[in-house]
Amino acid sequence: MTVKVEKIEGGIPHTTIMIAGLVASVILLYLTYANIAVGTEYFAFFGGLATVAALIWGSHTIKVLCSYGIGTGVPSAGMIAFGSGVIAMLFATKYGIAAPIVAIVLAAIIGAIIGFVANNVLNMRIPVMIQSLTEMAIIGAVILMGYAAMMTGSFELTSLITGKVSILGLSLPSYQASFIGGGLIAVVFMLGAIAIQHPFNACLGPSWTQDRMLMLAAECGFLSMITAAVMSMAIVSMGAALVSLLVAIIGWYYTYTKYIELSYRDAASWVDSKPIPETEGQ
Amino acid sequence: MSAIAAKPAAGAAMDMTSTLIGIIILLILIAATYFVAGSGLAFMALIGVIVGGILIGFGVHFVPVGGAPAAMGQAPGIATGVAMLAAGAGLAGLFGGAWAAELGLVVATITGAIGGGLLMAVTCMFVNFIYVFGMGIPSASGKVDKDPITGDTQKEFKSQGTEGHGLPFVSYVGGVIGGIFGGGGGTLIYLMLLDLYKVELPGMMNALPGQVLPIAITLAGIFAIGIFLVNAVLAAYNITGTIEGPHDPKFKRFPRAIVACAIASALCGMVAIMIVAV
Numbered sequence: 001m002t003v004k005v006e007k008i009e010g011g012i013p014h015t016t017i018m019i020a021g022l023v024a025s026v027i028l029l030y031l032t033y034a035n036i037a038v039g040t041e042y043f044a045f046f047g048g049l050a051t052v053a054a055l056i057w058g059s060h061t062i063k064v065l066c067s068y069g070i071g072t073g074v075p076s077a078g079m080i081a082f083g084s085g086v087i088a089m090l091f092a093t094k095y096g097i098a099a100p101i102v103a104i105v106l107a108a109i110i111g112a113i114i115g116f117v118a119n120n121v122l123n124m125r126i127p128v129m130i131q132s133l134t135e136m137a138i139i140g141a142v143i144l145m146g147y148a149a150m151m152t153g154s155f156e157l158t159s160l161i162t163g164k165v166s167i168l169g170l171s172l173p174s175y176q177a178s179f180i181g182g183g184l185i186a187v188v189f190m191l192g193a194i195a196i197q198h199p200f201n202a203c204l205g206p207s208w209t210q211d212r213m214l215m216l217a218a219e220c221g222f223l224s225m226i227t228a229a230v231m232s233m234a235i236v237s238m239g240a241a242l243v244s245l246l247v248a249i250i251g252w253y254y255t256y257t258k259y260i261e262l263s264y265r266d267a268a269s270w271v272d273s274k275p276i277p278e279t280e281g282q
Numbered sequence: 283m284s285a286i287a288a289k290p291a292a293g294a295a296m297d298m299t300s301t302l303i304g305i306i307i308l309l310i311l312i313a314a315t316y317f318v319a320g321s322g323l324a325f326m327a328l329i330g331v332i333v334g335g336i337l338i339g340f341g342v343h344f345v346p347v348g349g350a351p352a353a354m355g356q357a358p359g360i361a362t363g364v365a366m367l368a369a370g371a372g373l374a375g376l377f378g379g380a381w382a383a384e385l386g387l388v389v390a391t392i393t394g395a396i397g398g399g400l401l402m403a404v405t406c407m408f409v410n411f412i413y414v415f416g417m418g419i420p421s422a423s424g425k426v427d428k429d430p431i432t433g434d435t436q437k438e439f440k441s442q443g444t445e446g447h448g449l450p451f452v453s454y455v456g457g458v459i460g461g462i463f464g465g466g467g468g469t470l471i472y473l474m475l476l477d478l479y480k481v482e483l484p485g486m487m488n489a490l491p492g493q494v495l496p497i498a499i500t501l502a503g504i505f506a507i508g509i510f511l512v513n514a515v516l517a518a519y520n521i522t523g524t525i526e527g528p529h530d531p532k533f534k535r536f537p538r539a540i541v542a543c544a545i546a547s548a549l550c551g552m553v554a555i556m557i558v559a560v
Contacts, residue, residue: 070519070522070523071349071519071522071523071524072363072364072365072515072518072519072522072523073349073350073363073364073365073523075363075365075366076363076364076365076515076518077515079365079369079511079514079515080511080512080515080516082508082511083507083508083509083510083511083512083515083550084508084512084550085508086504086505086507086508087505087508087509087550087553087554088553090501090504090505090554090557091553091554091556091557094557094560106553110549110550110553113307113545113546113549114512114516114546114549116300116303116304117304117516117542117545117546118516118519118542120297120300120303120304121297121300121301121304121538121541121542121545122516122519122520122538122539122542123295123296123297123300123538124519161487161497175489175493175494175496175497176496178497180497180500180501180504181496181497181500182496182500183500183503185500185504186500186503186504186507189504189507189508
């Protein structure tokens with residue numbers, strides 16, 4: 001058993017992953033701002049990459065929190081992350097270009113208070129509880145903002161609530177055909193919440209290895225990005241949506257093959273089982 | 283600390299110092315909303331959100347959550363986690379209540395409560411159906427000798443080495459009550475936020491009330507889902523994952539959850555209100 005515990009604690013330290021995830025997702029979120037600077041929508045896919053970076057960070061945070069045995073199952077951590085994250089994210093979109101920073105600060109405050117409530121008022125007494133729930137709220141907010149930026153090309157409230165409908169060649173503003181008005185935010189809420197909890201839920205156990213779990217997190221992120229790219233066709237131009245889709249499919253294919261390789265590496269043994277063998281003629 | 287050494291240390295006791303700090307945070311949040319948004323609709327919305335959050339947190343304690351042991355027939359309850367059950371009951375209630383939103387606060391909240399209760403009733407029935415006819419296990423509680431409602435004895439039916447199994451009658455009733463509280467609380471949050479957004483958004487966006495209705499509905503809905511999930515998971519942390527129903531000794535921990543859910547709902551509700559009030 002000792003060996004396995006060491007293995008669980010090994011790998012890249014959590015602080016490194018946290019800083020890398022935070023910096024990468026913020027930079028990638030701001031890269032979508034190039035859309036407004038240049039006047040296109042082709043940079044929207046950076047929002048999707050920001051969600052992948054945040055998901056990798058998030059799955060490791062869930063691992064840190066859930067290795068203490070909180071008793072409620074791993075999915076609950078994903079749900080509380082997005083429940084507190086969506087509130088911070090929607091409020092922050094009011095602040096224009098400062099939105100990602102405001103979202104991170106506000107989510108940190110919300111997460112810290114919820115962490116205090118869970119740890120002290122509910123008497124959970126888990127050493128990493130406050131820090132983890134703070135991180136989870138930030139991750140939830142960043143992922144939702146990433147999807148918003150990917151599907152609308154911007155992370156500002158006005159572009160999230162107004163879309164365009166073309167009737168007989170006329171382009172009319174519409175509140176219904178938008179990221180929030182069309183309810184797309186509810187879909188990405190669940191896309192992200194499932195993608196963030198799945199990697200640790202699938203990889204936990206004595207044979208847990210860090211690189212395999214993080215690769216699965218990236219795979220889940222790109223898989224969700226494919227769905228988000230398809231949905232973004234309703235809002236951004238078709239060209240931009242196709243660029244996002246292409247990036248997502250390439251990323252998903254790469255991470256998926258890598259993940260299968262790592263699974264083979266970690267498995268005790270594997271048999272390449274065939275479909276039902278043909279017994280005819282014997 | 284290694285992963286194996288650490289175990290949830292959540293006792294039944296209430297940490298009075300932390301609870302007092304929590305209540306002070308709650309009062310500060312309510313006061314801050316009062317000073318920023320005034321005593322009008324926004325303040326009423328905050329009170330509604332807090333009441334809804336408390337109902338959700340209280341309701342979760344009734345729901346028989348079994349988790350993985352229940353799936354193996356080694357503990358009573360529904361074989362899944364709180365997050366899934368509460369999301370199911372709460373969202374079913376929310377959708378039910380949202381359809382009735384035009385009929386007024388009372389009708390809509392009761393409709394939402396019935397929606398949540400109905401989902402739990404159907405879930406509990408089919409869970410028991412599968413337990414009894416699919417897995418071949420009788421329903422027996424491990425926490426009490428006699429069912430508090432029917433008076434049926436439990437011990438003879440309980441297998442050795444388990445904490446009970448199946449879904450006893452009292453757990454079924456608890457599940458329905460939990461669904462009613464959860465669905466009603468979720469709907470109340472949605473309705474209070476919807477009323478506020480319907481009034482405030484047209485002015486904020488310079489648009490007609492009819493145009494902003496989709497935005498108001500989605501914003502209120504997604505905030506209600508977010509606040510609902512936060513409260514449900516906090517209540518789940520309070521019972522450390524599993525509970526048999528209202529007869530379980532863990533049920534007595536609910537005062538902690540009420541304080542916790544009030545703080546969390548006030549915090550989330552304040553931000554949700556500030557999006558239109560600031």
